[in-house]
Every structure is written in C-alpha cells, then in structure tokens.
Amino acid sequence: MLQxxxxxxxxxxxxxxxxxxxxxxVVYALVGLIGLALALxxxxxxxxxxxxxxxxxxxxIVLVASYDLLIGYTGxxxxxxxxxxxxxxxxxxxxxxxxxxxxxxxxxxxxxxIIAALVLxxxxxxxxxxxxxxxxxxxxxAAASVMMxxxxxxxDFTGGEDGITYSIPRLFSPAFELLTDAEGKALRLFGVPxxxxxxxxxxxxxxxxxxxxxxxxxxxxxxxxxxQAIRENEMRAEAIGYRVVFYxxxxxxxxxxxxxxxxxxxxxxxxxxxxxxxxxxxxxxDILLMVVIGGMGTMLGAVIGVVLMTLAQxxxxxxxxxxxxxxxxxxxxxxxLNPERWLLWLGLCFILLVYFFPAGIAGTMMGKGGHK
Amino acid sequence: xxxxxxxxxxNLTIRFGGHAAVSSVTCAFHPGELTVIVGPNGAGKTTWFxxxxxxxxxxxxxxxxxxxxxxxxxxxxxxxxGIGRAFQLTNLFPKLSxxxxxxxxxxxxxxxxxxxxxxxxxxTGLTDxxxxxxxxxxxxxxxxxxxAALPHGDQRKLEVALLLAMEPDIFMFDEPTAGMSVxxxxxxxxxxxxxxxxxxRTVLLVEHKMDVVRALADRIVVLHNGELVADGAxxxxxxxxLVREIYLGIGAEEVA
Numbered sequence: 001m002l003q004x005x006x007x008x009x010x011x012x013x014x015x016x017x018x019x020x021x022x023x024x025x026v027v028y029a030l031v032g033l034i035g036l037a038l039a040l041x042x043x044x045x046x047x048x049x050x051x052x053x054x055x056x057x058x059x060x061i062v063l064v065a066s067y068d069l070l071i072g073y074t075g076x077x078x079x080x081x082x083x084x085x086x087x088x089x090x091x092x093x094x095x096x097x098x099x100x101x102x103x104x105x106x107x108x109x110x111x112x113x114i115i116a117a118l119v120l121x122x123x124x125x126x127x128x129x130x131x132x133x134x135x136x137x138x139x140x141x142a143a144a145s146v147m148m149x150x151x152x153x154x155x156d157f158t159g160g161e162d163g164i165t166y167s168i169p170r171l172f173s174p175a176f177e178l179l180t181d182a183e184g185k186a187l188r189l190f191g192v193p194x195x196x197x198x199x200x201x202x203x204x205x206x207x208x209x210x211x212x213x214x215x216x217x218x219x220x221x222x223x224x225x226x227x228q229a230i231r232e233n234e235m236r237a238e239a240i241g242y243r244v245v246f247y248x249x250x251x252x253x254x255x256x257x258x259x260x261x262x263x264x265x266x267x268x269x270x271x272x273x274x275x276x277x278x279x280x281x282x283x284x285x286d287i288l289l290m291v292v293i294g295g296m297g298t299m300l301g302a303v304i305g306v307v308l309m310t311l312a313q314x315x316x317x318x319x320x321x322x323x324x325x326x327x328x329x330x331x332x333x334x335x336x337l338n339p340e341r342w343l344l345w346l347g348l349c350f351i352l353l354v355y356f357f358p359a360g361i362a363g364t365m366m367g368k369g370g371h372k
Numbered sequence: 373x374x375x376x377x378x379x380x381x382x383n384l385t386i387r388f389g390g391h392a393a394v395s396s397v398t399c400a401f402h403p404g405e406l407t408v409i410v411g412p413n414g415a416g417k418t419t420w421f422x423x424x425x426x427x428x429x430x431x432x433x434x435x436x437x438x439x440x441x442x443x444x445x446x447x448x449x450x451x452x453x454g455i456g457r458a459f460q461l462t463n464l465f466p467k468l469s470x471x472x473x474x475x476x477x478x479x480x481x482x483x484x485x486x487x488x489x490x491x492x493x494x495x496t497g498l499t500d501x502x503x504x505x506x507x508x509x510x511x512x513x514x515x516x517x518x519x520a521a522l523p524h525g526d527q528r529k530l531e532v533a534l535l536l537a538m539e540p541d542i543f544m545f546d547e548p549t550a551g552m553s554v555x556x557x558x559x560x561x562x563x564x565x566x567x568x569x570x571x572x573r574t575v576l577l578v579e580h581k582m583d584v585v586r587a588l589a590d591r592i593v594v595l596h597n598g599e600l601v602a603d604g605a606x607x608x609x610x611x612x613x614l615v616r617e618i619y620l621g622i623g624a625e626e627v628a
Contacts, residue, residue, distance in 0.1 A: 222487045232465035241451035241480035
C-alpha cells in the first residue's frame with residue numbers, strides 16, 4: 001500500500017518534470033533569441049523607431065526584473081519602483097544639465113541618484129517592513145506620490161511638468177564616428193553607419209545585460225533562497241534563524257539601487273527626463289503587468305513580459321491599421337480593428353494570457369512561481 | 373547537585389485580554405533530560421512553547437537560556453542562540469522542494485544566508501548535510517517534490533528534519549506524531565530517542581499519546597488552565613490523583 005502510493009507519487013513527479021522540461025527549454029530558447037535580437041538590434045532593425053523600442057526593452061528588462069526580486073521572489077508589494085527609477089534618471093538629468101555633457105556628469109549625477117534611492121529605500125524599509133504587506137504597499141504609494149509632487153513643484157531643479165532636456169557625451173551623438181573609412185565618413189557595417197548612436201545603444205545594452213546577469217546571480221544565491229523562504233512562510237523563516245526584517249530591507253534596497261541604474265540608462269538614452277517618462281503611475285502599472293505576464297518569481301519572465309508588452313504598445317496599432325485596411329470591404333470588422341481601439345485588444349490579450357498562463361508565461365511553462 | 377539548567381522560565385505569564393493562557397509558570401530543564409509536557413486541550417502547552425521559542429512575547433516573567441536572559445530576543449535570535457522548534461500545525465515552505473526546505477535550515481545554521489553572489493548550488497557541503505537529515509527522516513525518495521505535495525505523515529517528518537537541521541541545544545517538539553499512521557510514528561520516536569542520547573541536549577515534548585509519554589519521558593510536567601500543576605518523574609506524576617482527574621475529564625482510555 002505504502003509502496004504503491006510512493007511509486008504513484010514518483011510517476012506523477014516524473015510526468016510533471018517531463019512536461020516542464022519542454023516548457024523550460026522553450027523559455028530558455030525564447031529568452032536566448034530575444035537576447036540575440038537585442039544584441040544585434042542596431043543592425044537587424046536600424047530604423048529610429050525600432051532603436052527606441054530595443055533600448056526601451058533593455059531598460060525595462062532591468063526595471064521589471066528588479067521588481068520581480070520584490071514581488072515574485074520575496075512577496076513584497078511596492079508601488080515605489082518608478083520612484084527609484086526616477087531618482088536615477090533625475091540625478092543623471094540634473095547633473096548633465098548643470099555640469100554639461102560629460103561622463104563625469106553621468107557618474108556623479110547617476111551615483112547621487114543611486115545613493116539617494118538606497119537611502120530612501122533603507123528608511124522606508126526599516127520604518128515599515130515590519131508592518132503587514134498591505135500597509136507597506138500603502139506607504140510606498142504615499143512615498144511615490146510625494147516624489148511626483150516634488151518633481152513637478154521643484155521646477156527650478158526638475159523642470160516641473162515639462163521635464164529637462166540636455167545633451168549627452170559627444171561619444172553618444174550620431175555625428176560622432178566610431179570608425180572612419182578612407183573618405184573620412186563613418187564606416188558602415190551591414191549598411192549601418194558606426195556612429196555614436198550605435199555606441200549609445202551598446203552602452204545601454206551592455207549595462208542592462210550586466211545588471212540582469214547580476215540579478216540572475218542574486219536569485220541563485222543563498223540570499224535568493226532566503227527570499228523565497230520568506231515569501232513562502234515568513235514565520236518559519238524567522239523560526240529557523242533568518243532575520244526577516246533584515247532580509248526584506250536588504251532586498252528592497254538592492255531592488256531600488258538597480259531600478260535607479262535603469263533610470264540612468266533611460267535618462268542617457270532619451271536625452272530627456274520628465275515625470276511622464278520616468279515617474280508616472282502608468283509606468284508602475286506597466287511594470288506590474290509585465291511582471292505578471294512574464295511570470296512572477298522567474299526572472300526570465302521579466303524578459304518575455306517586457307518584450308510582449310512593449311511590442312504590443314508600439315506595434316499593435318500598426319497591426320490593427322493593416323487589419324482594418326485589409327477588411328475595409330466587410331461590415332463591422334474594420335470598425336473593431338480601428339487603431340483607436342487598440343487598448344480594447346490589448347486588454348483582451350491580457351485577459352487571455354492570464355487565463356491560459358495563470359502563473360505568467362515563463363512561470364506556467366517552467367512550472368513554478370505564480371500565486372497559490 | 374544537579375547540572376545547571378539549560379533553559380528556565382520564571383513566572384512566565386501571558387494574558388489575552390483578561391484570560392491568562394499561561395500563568396506564572398516557573399520551571400527549569402536540564403541537558404540530557406527529556407521532559408514531556410502534558411495537559412488537556414487549552415491547557416497552554418503550545419502557548420508556553422510559543423513564549424519560549426519567541427513567537428509570542430510574555431506579559432510578565434522571564435526566560436533564561438543558560439545564564440542569558442532571552443526574554444526580549446526575536447525568534448531568529450533565539451534560533452541562533454540554540455533553541456529549535458518544530459510546530460504542531462505543519463509549518464513548512466510549501467512550494468519549495470523538500471531538500472530546499474531542509475537546506476534552508478542548514479544554511480541558517482551555517483550563517484551563509486546573506487551571501488549575495490555565491491551560487492547556492494556550489495555550497496555542496498550544505499546540500500550534503502541537508503541530504504543527511506533527509507536520510508535520517510526517511511525522506512530521500514521525495515527530496516525533489518514540493519513540500520506541499522507530500523502526504524501528511526511525510527510533512528510531519530519534514531517538520532522534524534528542519535528541526536534536526538537547525539542543530540539546536542534545546543529541541544522543542546509539539547506533538548510530532550499527531551495525525552501520523554501507526555507505521556510512520558516509530559521513525560520519529562526513534563529519532564527523538566536518539567536525540568536524547570546526546571547528553572548535551574535538552575528535549576521538550578508536547579504529547580498526548582500516553583504510550584509515547586511512557587516510552588520517552590524522563591520527567592513529566594502537567595499544565596492545566598495555564599498553570600503548572602505537577603512536575604516530576606513519570607511514575608509519580610501519573611499516580612497523582614489530580615492528574616488522573618484532569619485526564620479522566622477528557623477520556624479515560626488515554627490514561628489506561
């Protein structure tokens with residue numbers, strides 16, 4: 001009897017593992033492909049809009065992955081992630097504006113942004129990570145709102161609602177030639193001129209890649225296992241000897257620091273920083289959607305979620321315009337496919353995704369993460 | 373002259389509203405001694421355990437680990453100081469694997485929890501140790517399953533494996549065999565008997581089953597309505613009229 005139930009369990013387990021091994025492979029392959037596409041993006045998709053999409057994806061992967069560290073791995077719900085993102089961006093922007101376009105401005109301004117984010121995260125963490133999750137979420141919401149008000153009111157520093165425009169180091173400008181040919185023009189590779197724009201993209205891409213790999217390393221570390229233990233059963237984690245408040249505060253600070261780094265990248269890439277692009281709650285909601293679509297507590301899900309959401313945000317309208325044109329002779333259909341209704345379709349896609357992938361795409365396919 | 377107590381409570385009291393769930397319990401326990409705490413449901417056994425392992429803060433009274441006053445310490449600080457606790461209601465990391473559950477406890481003991489850039493998989497020493505505890509508790513065949521997927525009996529064993537992995541000086545078991553089948557319980561009882569053989573360890577056990585009490589106890593402490601009403605060698609305590617009355621109140625077959 002005991003024997004039978006034991007073998008039944010192992011058979012079930014084997015079945016499940018086999019199913020998820022395939023899913024795991026698909027997820028790794030997908031993430032690998034996305035990585036490759038991003039690495040070669042300037043040559044694969046050289047037009048300006050695609051470049052913007054690729055750079056946004058790089059930045060958001062870091063931002064969303066660092067948020068997954070909180071919500072997916074540790075079970076901390078925070079609405080202040082854009083606040084830390086904004087602190088990195090504003091620090092960089094203010095320094096570039098006041099000190100002029102140099103790397104030292106990025107270093108000093110970005111560094112100041114990161115330090116400010118760390119200090120603020122430490123304060124919020126120590127003061128409020130002892131309370132229940134819902135109160136903590138409210139505290140972060142309040143902090144983020146205060147930061148938005150500050151950004152729009154302190155217009156002497158932040159440019160208020162208009163934000164700040166500035167120049168970035170010459171190395172990153174399209175006019176800068178990385179390599180020149182015999183005629184003194186920028187050398188071309190696959191028809192793409194090797195100018196400062198390429199250097200800027202790779203600055204963003206490589207920094208994002210390093211940060212993402214560091215996050216992957218963290219979740220595979222002893223600290224990463226403690227975070228999951230806290231998510232699973234905070235009381236028992238404390239009982240076997242882990243100081244839960246210490247670990248929560250530490251990971252909140254780490255996530256805040258990484259989000260600030262992502263903010264630096266965003267600020268340097270855009271040459272503009274304003275509340276709309278780095279602080280708004282729309283971005284916070286995007287981050288939440290991306291992490292849920294990709295799969296909480298998977299890290300790789302961040303990559304998939306960001307790519308899907310960003311592509312939909314940028315290209316769904318175009319796709320619908322094509323669809324509406326193609327079906328122009330039919331009744332109703334072209335109206336439904338009218339690009340102005342893109343949010344309706346985005347919402348529908350989201351509902352379907354959540355229905356078929358309850359633990360997110362990577363989470364469901366790899367058989368982990370998600371909710372109870 | 374008896375050895376100095378390893379753990380001691382002094383007038384330990386906790387009130388919930390007006391009700392004193394544990395009322396002025398003074399009691400000392402010594403290394404090498406296995407004490408069974410008995411009492412009817414609601415006697416305050418688990419509450420007293422929660423006070424000692426730190427899940428609850430007392431309203432009055434003090435707790436000493438050796439000479440050290442630990443009354444104000446958090447549960448994690450007490451765990452590091454050497455108090456290990458297994459819970460009555462299964463209290464695991466449900467979605468993590470059985471091995472990972474135990475490995476986390478080993479890692480806590482080793483103080484490696486805050487390492488940020490080491491790969492967990494490279495700390496093979498910790499994994500080997502965790503595996504050793506799974507062998508002791510007969511759980512190796514389910515090592516890779518999530519804890520939530522285990523049958524009740526195996527979850528109880530895992531609960532004990534976590535406690536072993538903490539390598540505490542004070543072992544606190546709260547009804548370790550509750551809900552276990554007759555085949556499974558002996559594995560746990562053998563383990564407890566083996567733990568007891570190491571004379572440096574103090575074992576506290578909350579248990580209802582009288583056969584278990586008889587087989588293991590060096591000493592019995594009886595709680596009733598939050599108060600300590602009897603304390604002594606098993607033979608003496610079981611013979612007390614008061615204890616028979618308390619137990620007869622909840623069912624004669626358990627005493628007989």
